[in-house]
């Protein structure tokens with residue numbers, strides 16, 4: 001079975017989400033098939049807020065890990081969960097040979113919702129007590145929305161990574177300078193693990209507005225311009241989004257990024273186009289680890 005941390009770098013990974021409120025996974029598995037044919041190093045599976053997709057996330061991550069020659073990464077949020085709940089999920093992941101977890105707090109609706117875990121760091125410390133898991137965590141190039149300042153968010157990130165995180169995956173961003181400044185500041189603080197860049201191709205005007213509200217990503221003027229110009233035309237906006245994501249990735253690779261994580265939004269056709277554009281460059285840069 002492949003070990004993500006032994007694969008050549010820069011890494012190349014995808015994120016998918018399970019169907020909402022349905023146990024019919026046929027559509028999702030068709031997406032997994034299409035994405036798997038692009039031979040990423042790993043496919044991660046999101047976890048619905050408050051554990052709403054628990055079984056589907058486990059099922060899909062386990063299928064990726066066991067049926068394809070690709071590492072599965074199960075997202076796991078801890079907000080509102082008990083230690084007993086989380087221990088049960090870890091047991092299931094272990095039983096299904098899924099050894100990679102993205103340990104997250106999850107979004108808060110009410111601060112009272114926190115329960116036995118207050119921060120992702122509590123979940124990381126809890127998972128670390130067990131053997132056999134590789135832990136990924138989230139990071140925020142433009143700071144987490146709740147953080148009072150970028151400096152404080154970075155200090156929290158350093159604390160989180162010191163607990164034994166193996167890799168970080170970033171929130172989406174549209175400005176590579178923002179990501180590279182963040183990466184350099186994290187390195188200067190002593191964060192040494194891979195910091196993987198999260199890239200979301202823009203595929204509609206509505207999507208970009210939603211993402212900006214949800215995560216506070218800055219939208220550069222030239223992105224806003226093409227969204228305004230092509231947003232009414234579904235084909236044009238997709239093509240512009242593919243071109244922009246391609247450009248972001250080509251530039252990040254030149255700037256020595258540790259890995260590219262594509263937020264696929266389950267749109268395998270979009271990812272296939274980006275893959276065609278960047279594959280030659282990515283694979284020419286990949287170096288085997290010692």
Ligand SMILES: Cc1cc2nc3c(=O)[nH]c(=O)nc-3n(C[C@H](O)[C@H](O)[C@H](O)COP(=O)(O)OP(=O)(O)OC[C@H]3O[C@@H](n4cnc5c(N)ncnc54)[C@H](O)[C@@H]3O)c2cc1C
Pocket residue numbers: 045046047048049050075076077102103104105106107108118119120121138139144145146147148152153156160169170171172198
């Ligand atoms: C790559 C990625 C994947 C994601 N996948 C999912 C998913 O599958 N499902 C889902 O529901 N959500 C997902 N999210 C969203 C995530 O759950 C939210 O951003 C959430 O609000 C924060 O989670 P976290 O793990 O970063 O939290 P934390 O690391 O706990 O940070 C949250 C806030 O608390 C602060 N903080 C951290 N530790 C402390 C401390 N000890 N004391 C005081 N303040 C502290 C931080 O500065 C930050 O402002 C994802 C985000 C990313 C970047």
